[in-house]
Amino acid sequence: MKLHEYQSKKIFEKYGVPIPKGRVAATAGEARAIADELGGRVVIKSQVLVGGRGKAGGIRLAKDSEEAEEVATAILGMEIKGLPVRKVLVDEAANIDKEIYLGITNDRAARKPVFMASAAGGVEIEEVARETPEKIIKVHIDPLLGLRDYQARDIAAFIDLPRDYWREFGKIANGLWQAYVESDATLAEINPLVITKDKRLLAVDGKMLIDDNALFRHSDLAEMRDLDTEAPAETEARKYGLSYIKLDGTIGCMVNGAGLAMTSMDVIKLFGGEPANFLDIGGGAGADKVAAALRIILSDSNVKAVLFNIFGGITRCDEVARGVLAAMDEVKPKVPMVVRLVGTNAEEGRQLLADAKMITAETLADAAKKSVAASKGA
Amino acid sequence: MSILIDKNTRLLVQGITGKEGLFHTTQMVEYGTNVVAGITPGKGGEWVLDGKIPVFDSVKMAADATGANASVIFVPARFAPDAMFEAADAGIPLIVCITEGVPVQDMMRVRNYLDQKKVRLIGPNCPGLLTPGQSKVGIIPGDIAIKGNVGVVSRSGTLTYEVLYALEQVGMGASTCVGIGGDPVNGTNFIDVLAMFEDDPQTDKVVLIGEIGGTDEEKAAEFIASKMTKPVVSFIAGQTAPPGKRMGHAGAIIEGGAGTAADKVKALEAAGVKVAKHPEEIPSLLN
Numbered sequence: 284m285k286l287h288e289y290q291s292k293k294i295f296e297k298y299g300v301p302i303p304k305g306r307v308a309a310t311a312g313e314a315r316a317i318a319d320e321l322g323g324r325v326v327i328k329s330q331v332l333v334g335g336r337g338k339a340g341g342i343r344l345a346k347d348s349e350e351a352e353e354v355a356t357a358i359l360g361m362e363i364k365g366l367p368v369r370k371v372l373v374d375e376a377a378n379i380d381k382e383i384y385l386g387i388t389n390d391r392a393a394r395k396p397v398f399m400a401s402a403a404g405g406v407e408i409e410e411v412a413r414e415t416p417e418k419i420i421k422v423h424i425d426p427l428l429g430l431r432d433y434q435a436r437d438i439a440a441f442i443d444l445p446r447d448y449w450r451e452f453g454k455i456a457n458g459l460w461q462a463y464v465e466s467d468a469t470l471a472e473i474n475p476l477v478i479t480k481d482k483r484l485l486a487v488d489g490k491m492l493i494d495d496n497a498l499f500r501h502s503d504l505a506e507m508r509d510l511d512t513e514a515p516a517e518t519e520a521r522k523y524g525l526s527y528i529k530l531d532g533t534i535g536c537m538v539n540g541a542g543l544a545m546t547s548m549d550v551i552k553l554f555g556g557e558p559a560n561f562l563d564i565g566g567g568a569g570a571d572k573v574a575a576a577l578r579i580i581l582s583d584s585n586v587k588a589v590l591f592n593i594f595g596g597i598t599r600c601d602e603v604a605r606g607v608l609a610a611m612d613e614v615k616p617k618v619p620m621v622v623r624l625v626g627t628n629a630e631e632g633r634q635l636l637a638d639a640k641m642i643t644a645e646t647l648a649d650a651a652k653k654s655v656a657a658s659k660g661a
Numbered sequence: 662m663s664i665l666i667d668k669n670t671r672l673l674v675q676g677i678t679g680k681e682g683l684f685h686t687t688q689m690v691e692y693g694t695n696v697v698a699g700i701t702p703g704k705g706g707e708w709v710l711d712g713k714i715p716v717f718d719s720v721k722m723a724a725d726a727t728g729a730n731a732s733v734i735f736v737p738a739r740f741a742p743d744a745m746f747e748a749a750d751a752g753i754p755l756i757v758c759i760t761e762g763v764p765v766q767d768m769m770r771v772r773n774y775l776d777q778k779k780v781r782l783i784g785p786n787c788p789g790l791l792t793p794g795q796s797k798v799g800i801i802p803g804d805i806a807i808k809g810n811v812g813v814v815s816r817s818g819t820l821t822y823e824v825l826y827a828l829e830q831v832g833m834g835a836s837t838c839v840g841i842g843g844d845p846v847n848g849t850n851f852i853d854v855l856a857m858f859e860d861d862p863q864t865d866k867v868v869l870i871g872e873i874g875g876t877d878e879e880k881a882a883e884f885i886a887s888k889m890t891k892p893v894v895s896f897i898a899g900q901t902a903p904p905g906k907r908m909g910h911a912g913a914i915i916e917g918g919a920g921t922a923a924d925k926v927k928a929l930e931a932a933g934v935k936v937a938k939h940p941e942e943i944p945s946l947l948n
Contacts, residue, residue, distance in 0.1 A: 389765055391845040391875050391912070394772045426769040467764050495907070497764035499739060526909040530901075541843060541909025542817020542872055545898040549922075550939045552901045561902070563909040566681075566761060566800075566818070594819040594826075596788060596800050626802045626822060647823060648941050 284493045287330045289372045290507050291489035294466060295473065298458035302486050305374030314355030317373040318348035324376040327354045329361065329368040332512050334407065339363045344376055366511050377485055382475035383442055384408050385456065387463045389470075390423065396463065398422040398430065398456070402442040404475035430460040451484050466504060467497030516579050523575040525564060532557025533658045535580035535589040535618075537573070539564050539598040547592045550647055556655035559586045568598050573606025574613065581616055588619050588658035592650055595626030604632035608639060619657035623650040663792040663837040664812070664857040664864070665755060665781070666731065670796045673723050673732040673753070674699040675744045677709055677716060681759075682735035685800050686710065689733075692803040694796045697727040720744075720751040731755040733789060733798050738762035741785060745771045749780045756848070757798050758785035768846040775848065782848025786910065788818040788840035791825075801825070801838060809834020811947065812858035814851060815870035816843050816877070816912070820898060823940045824870055831944045836864040843910030845874070851881035859889050866892050866947050869934070871925055873899030874913045878925040886932035894946045895929050896937045897922045 286294075289307045296302045304321055307330065308314040318325045325348075329341030336342050341363050345351040351373060361368045382404035390397040401419045403411050411418055420441040422434050435456040439449045455476065463471035470492040477487050498505040510518050520527035526541065530548075534556050538544035541563045548558035560583065564576050580589055593603050604624070623644040624632040633643070642657060644650035672689070676682040677699025690696050690710060698715050701707075705718030717723035720732065732748045734741060734757065741760040748756045756775075763785045775782050783790060789799010793808040800818075806825040813828075813835050815821040821840050828835065839854050841847055851869060858864045867889075871878040878897065885893050900922045902908050926936050935946040 389769070389845065392880075394769055394846050396766075396769065426766065426773050464766065467766055469765060494764050494766065496738065496762045497766070500764075528903070528906050528908065530903065538819075540817060540819030541913060542815070542820035542870070542898045543823060545872060545902055545908050545913070546820050546823070546896075546940060548902070549898060549900040553939055558901060561906075561908055594822045596802050596819060596822055598819075625826060626805065646941055648939055651939075 284495055284498070284508055285332045285512065286491040286493065286504070286507055287332065287509065288328065288489055289330055289370070291491040292486060294462050294491065295458060295486055295489050298461040300455050300458040300462070300473070300486050301484060302489070303374040303377055305372060307370050307372050308355060309370050311352045311355040311359060314371055314373050315348045315352035318345065318351035321373070321375045325351050326374050326376045327351060327358055328372040328374065329358050329363060330370040330372055331363045331366045331368055332509055333364040333366060336363060341368065369511070377477055377487055378480040379477045380480050381478040383444070383477070384411070384474045385459060385476050386470065386472035386474065387459060387468070393423055395423045395426060398424060398434065398438060400438045400442050408474065424460070429464070430457055448478065448484060455484060455486070466491065467494045467501060468492060469494050516582055520562070520579050523572055525562065525572065525576050525579070527579055528561040529583065530558050530560050531585070532559045533585055533587040534654050535559045535583065535586040536592070537562050537564060537576050537580060537589065538592045539566070539568065539594065539603070543592065543594060547590060547647065547651070550651040551590065551655060554648070554651045554655050556651070556658055559583055564598070564603070566596070566598055568606070569602055570606035570609055573603050574610035577607065577610035577616070578614055581614055581618070586618060588621065588654045589616070590650055590654040591620065591622040592647065593624050593632070595624070595629055599628040600624040600626060600632030601628040601635060604635040608635065611639060621650055621654040621657060623647065663795060664861050665783070665837060665839065666790050666792050666796045666798050668795045670731050670798065671695050671697045671727065671729045672798055673697065673720065673727070673729045675720065675732055675734045675748065676736035677701055677714070678704055678707070679735055683709060685735065686714070688803070689797050692797045694798065697729050698723040720747045720753065724751045724753060729753065731757070731798060734758040734760055736760060738764070742767040742771050745782065746774065749775050749778050753780070755781050755783070757783045757787070757789050758848070759787060759789055759799055761786040763844065765844070765846055768844060772846055772848060783839065784842040784847060786844045787842030787847070788821055790840070791835070791838045793835055799840065801840065805829055806838060807834035810836055810863060810865040812836050812861065812864040812867045813838040813870070814854040814858070814867065815840050816872050816910070817870055817898065820870055820940065824868060824896070824943055827941045828944055833944055833947065836861060843872070843912050845912035851877050852884045855881060855884055855889060859891060864891065866894070868943055868947070869893055869895045871895065871897045872910065872913050873902050873908065873922050874910070874920045876920065879928040882928040882932040882934065885934060893934045894937065894943055895934050896940050896943060897925045
């Protein structure tokens with residue numbers, strides 16, 4: 284889950300990372316009031332969860348509160364890469380002398396968090412990594428020990444930070460580490476961390492990604508989710524603990540297990556069809572979850588056929604069959620359905636569905652071919 | 662012969678009194694697995710399965726009383742890290758964690774701690790292990806696989822069943838099937854299992870089932886090219902997955918253009934691995 288800049292910076296501040304004075308505004312009037320409070324030049328920053336806000340004109344300077352109101356009016360009316368700007372962050376404008384990149388992410392191959400820093404701040408780190416990887420230092424952190432002071436000093440030395448700033452930098456690096464650990468982040472990034480002309484370190488921009496699997500222990504963070512970034516059906520699916528991703532095709536898929544769900548999509552494509560979605564009903568899904576899943580699949584008007592591919596293990600085929608029947612009763616689908624049940628209680632499941640008008644299939648390839656044919660009205 | 666589990670496996674079940682724990686304990690016992698005890702804190706002294714299996718409060722107590730040499734974990738995600746630490750501290754050499762949804766930072770702490778203990782962890786977010794005819798640890802349906810000479814290793818659950826079933830349909834059997842799990846940080850990776858299969862006299866061929874995300878398949882390809890003499894057939898799920906979206910498994914995401922199915926297929930084919938276009942094609946590629 285992605286957090287907005289203003290949310291990320293608030294979290295960083297809680298852990299002692301200095302951020303510019305400022306607040307978030309939903310209207311131009313609010314933006315003006317904040318600019319008045321701050322006095323002097325401000326920067327108005329669109330809060331949308333996409334990269335390239337600056338290039339799109341979503342980050343602009345204003346010399347006083349009057350101009351702040353004008354700029355905020357313009358930005359709040361924008362769409363950036365398809366996302367509406369609903370909020371702007373109004374920050375005091377920093378007088379920047381130097382920009383640094385500082386971030387932590389999970390290195391899955393090393394099975395450790397990795398601190399990354401570069402003196403080439405202010406640009407996307409992926410770009411630096413591609414073009415001048417020698418300008419990035421990577422320091423792996425033992426998750427059982429945490430960030431040690433010497434590691435922060437090594438980073439400061441590598442990015443040629445003047446020694447006068449090392450103490451303050453150590454506090455910031457440690458604050459970022461605490462924020463990353465205590466928020467269960469998969470990315471915590473300050474870009475840029477700036478040295479101001481009056482010789483302060485300041486986190487001017489911030490970004491965090493939070494591990495969805497850890498949200499059970501961060502109800503405060505879970506509430507911050509921006510629903511603009513996902514299809515409404517994806518939000519609905521999450522309520523039922525379903526993993527659903529909308530795609531552009533015509534064959535709705537209901538599958539148990541993520542690997543098999545991806546495979547079912549792949550095999551549909553292999554036989555000339557296009558999947559309408561990824562949907563994993565998860566292990567041990569009961570009848571109500573299955574019913575919810577079918578409603579969500581059918582809420583997509585592009586869907587011309589539905590493929591059920593259930594390989595029972597932890598999930599029992601008879602349970603799924605009951606859910607399918609309940610959902611069909613309620614939704615009364617008009618599109619053809621192809622069903623394949625194998626594994627735990629498959630026989631009971633097949634018997635339950637025997638009276639429902641469904642196309643049955645033995646193998647995955649067979650099921651895919653039949654759903655492709657059904658989606659084309661064959 | 663087989664790898665990791667056989668008829669001498671003496672298994673503990675952590676979370677044995679929960680719904681899933683109890684259901685799959687029953688299935689494992691019916692399959693012939695020697696389940697020696699279960700653990701549910703606060704329920705020590707009770708018995709399950711008509712008084713056949715004792716329940717203990719801790720892994721240490723259960724291990725001391727039964728001489729268990731493996732443990733399977735069915736507890737909810739928020740308790741799973743503690744269950745893994747507990748099993749490792751009790752000296753259990755093989756831990757299989759079925760639980761899905763363990764936070765990745767927890768898994769980094771678990772993995773780094775377990776690495777100091779010489780403990781083999783399989784999973785989490787995995788279907789477990791099956792050595793047909795001998796032992797099943799986890800949730801793989803026992804009736805879809807027969808004994809044979811094909812080693813199967815997979816990041817997925819139900820997709821693995823699909824492959825075992827496809828093999829069984831043509832009379833091909835498995836030596837051992839290992840589900841390593843779909844999380845970005847887990848206990849055992851492809852290379853660990855490939856090395857075991859290479860050394861296992863009962864395994865003549867190997868099936869590797871991968872998916873998008875990370876670079877484990879690419880590393881496996883390097884290992885196969887340089888270290889393996891046995892033929893390997895593969896399938897990679899997620900050809901049609903859009904970038905940047907997490908496809909159910911926490912580890913199944915294409916990040917910054919890396920981790921695509923196409924890259925993995927290319928790496929595996931360069932290592933001499935036959936890559937199936939769909940899972941049911943695997944048996945014919947093994948011949």
